[in-house]
Amino acid sequence: MKLSQLAKETSAVIEQGSPELEITSAAGLDIAGRGDISFLANPKYTPQVKETRAGAVFLNGGVEIDRADIAVLRVKDAYVAYTLALRMFFPDRPVEAFVHSTAVIDPSATVASDVEIHANVVIGRHARIGSGVRIFSNVTIYDGAKIGCDTVLHSGVSIRENCEIGERCIIQNNSTIGSHGFGYARTEDKHWLKIPQVGRVVIEDDVEIGANCSIDCASVGESRIKRGAKIDNLVQIGHSCTVGEDALICAQTGLAGSSVIGDRVILAGQVGIAGHLKVGDDAVLTAKSATSHDVEPGKTISGIPAFDNRHWLRSTAAFRRLGELAQKVRDLEKRLLTLEKK
């Protein structure tokens, strides 16, 4: 692709370099070669610009590089532009319409004609598989589940009874959608009485779920992941939770039951959310934080339990010298006692 066309497709202005330059792929600054376009978005990587072998680079407004031998495409958001370029160079492979002969599909299931169903897939009674769906090997779809158009399920995924997956979703390998919630009532003699888990999970359109996740069904009713939410690997979503639109949930985060995560919320890695909470829209919990209280919209909080991120930064800085602080207080007490005795 010529640099001029790439610029056009990414709403970029060519600031340096020939519009005729051929760009064949995109890659990070460290591994890019002469035919690649790269990007600089994080100032941490500015030193890599000096050494990169990339042929072109997307730059945000105001960022300058001291290299005349690299074409420069000026953009509003270098990371978005780079992503758009990557998406052009690596388009999704089109669906091949086939159902492998070893797939076991119940006769009562409804399967669109243009789907890709790999070996050993099992599809239960009254399940419905939409147009353009791709299901890799060893996936199990239980009775009554529904998979929306153009969705991809990777090998080892289980979709439990009556769950519903939207359109254009991607679920990575070995994830479980709709397993039983962790619900027990404690009897007088301290045994655990299982609460039936007969609800389901609804995943709306354009959701992505990583590998080895567990998203539990509701006891009664539904757990819901809303449009555009993105969930990383090894995440736990408890029963009856709601995850808001365009929320971002990083790896190994866990939500206990019945919590409501607002739109565009970001939960960084290994966060914990207790049960029956409300996390307001656009709130952020930083990595390894946990809350057992509601979170106001737009707040960034940290710690266990989590509180305002700026205060937490100050507290953790002081914590590093807490042993000295305790020693100093003991010293002050002695000196004060001496003064008092005078």
Added chain:
Amino acid sequence: MKLSQLAKETSAVIEQGSPELEITSAAGLDIAGRGDISFLANPKYTPQVKETRAGAVFLNGGVEIDRADIAVLRVKDAYVAYTLALRMFFPDRPVEAFVHSTAVIDPSATVASDVEIHANVVIGRHARIGSGVRIFSNVTIYDGAKIGCDTVLHSGVSIRENCEIGERCIIQNNSTIGSHGFGYARTEDKHWLKIPQVGRVVIEDDVEIGANCSIDCASVGESRIKRGAKIDNLVQIGHSCTVGEDALICAQTGLAGSSVIGDRVILAGQVGIAGHLKVGDDAVLTAKSATSHDVEPGKTISGIPAFDNRHWLRSTAAFRRLGELAQKVRDLEKRLLTLEKK
């Protein structure tokens, strides 16, 4: 079901409403409709009682609601009564006796006649499958494993060599029982020498294990999950651990090797237990806590490392203002110095 019969089955007293009222299902206060019975156990949900459309509600002794239009069933424990009602309205589906034609069962395996074995299940040499067992698709049972009567294994589960699962257990999707423990001896030249992992896992009766869990076999001997223990999703149980009867282990908790968890212990979400420890009966670790020391029976502990929960609450409250505290100590020091110089 008539209200009078429901009351009888749940040891409840009808305090308000007609004994002839028809109740057709059970649900939480927020989603219940006119034919449903609901419950109020957590005071946090008292406001929902005003707005619920439920036709009846279980209440604990002493709890009053200001609604004449809802039938009231007075019980000792509203949550247990609600659970019993749900279990009546949603009984387990009976086992259908079939072995799918694609299941691969070694001729040396012993399989009871009234089992439900779905597509692509693989059962190894000398494995034994008890009466009433239900095994969903794509489950792998290795050589010598034993599955007790009326147990359910969901799709994607792996049961490793010689492991033994008790009766009436439920294992959710994609969990691994009996994989190798993480055991290595460090050689003089700093390589890791694998310690053979030839033990097994024994899971006793009435245990439930969530989705995507890993329970490791012992190197020699066994790891054991005792009767009635309940384990949530994404939990790690290291080699040679013992989990006590009726213990409750919440999601994403991890046990290193050779620890012994007592009866009725509760480990909340994302807890960590170091190796070679003993957690006494009825102890509780709150969410995200971790211990590398033994825990006394009945204690509730918190933090990393964990200590008495009440002290921890006090410490975390002070932690929020630790930056100010450090500043105040610096100020006091200055003022003291001024006094000392007088």
Added chain:
Amino acid sequence: MKLSQLAKETSAVIEQGSPELEITSAAGLDIAGRGDISFLANPKYTPQVKETRAGAVFLNGGVEIDRADIAVLRVKDAYVAYTLALRMFFPDRPVEAFVHSTAVIDPSATVASDVEIHANVVIGRHARIGSGVRIFSNVTIYDGAKIGCDTVLHSGVSIRENCEIGERCIIQNNSTIGSHGFGYARTEDKHWLKIPQVGRVVIEDDVEIGANCSIDCASVGESRIKRGAKIDNLVQIGHSCTVGEDALICAQTGLAGSSVIGDRVILAGQVGIAGHLKVGDDAVLTAKSATSHDVEPGKTISGIPAFDNRHWLRSTAAFRRLGELAQKVRDLEKRLLTLEKK
């Protein structure tokens, strides 16, 4: 095996007991019987020596036991010697060369003749399976993946497109190698634009990976696990990470993207490593710690965020009494005020 031969194979000196003594197996002190050899490496277990029924025991230099009825093998490292003994008593089962009739192998794949391929394994286009490989049931190997000689893949494992696994690796059940990295660019209207994930994972020789792990492919380029690294269960390795030789990563640890973990690094359980970091060779992060900064080689750090382990121990000790400390500072302030007013 005679004690004399065992001593020879483990570079031990017989200090007590008959060289003719027959040893038939090895086990821990608590479960060993008369025919077993055991070991004492952790002083915590010294009391068990008094009660063990083991017939022989490996001891490090300087360690004495007060039992004349147990044979003593003196060694440099009792744990390594015990491991060597276990490996002799429990050798790996040899590969049985067979391909199960239900395995689905694409005609374009290259599969060595002496492999063990169990039921329902699916192997994609142009995949390559080396000599001596063992693949258990319900494994899925995507197009273009390569499995090195003598590697073992347990049931439920997924190896994604073009990933490469070295020789003598072991991957436990339900782990995912090469799923999509968690990469999105945020657009101006706050949606998440998926960044193509078209790189791969390379796992070098002698690596072990536990059950239910997720190791993401790079967006472009590769994620790499180097020779001899050992990874426990439920571990998350983000896209474009590098894990060094002989690194040890314990259960439920998570690495965000693009971090580089040095050789022989130890990450204990439930550790978190933020993105774009460098953890130096031989560094140690203790359990539940997290870092968002680079770590110097050889350092042991702890806490969230992590700092020097000795300082952290001091800070956590003071933290237990932080409520009292805050109270004491308030008291001191009052007393100081009284003095100042005089």
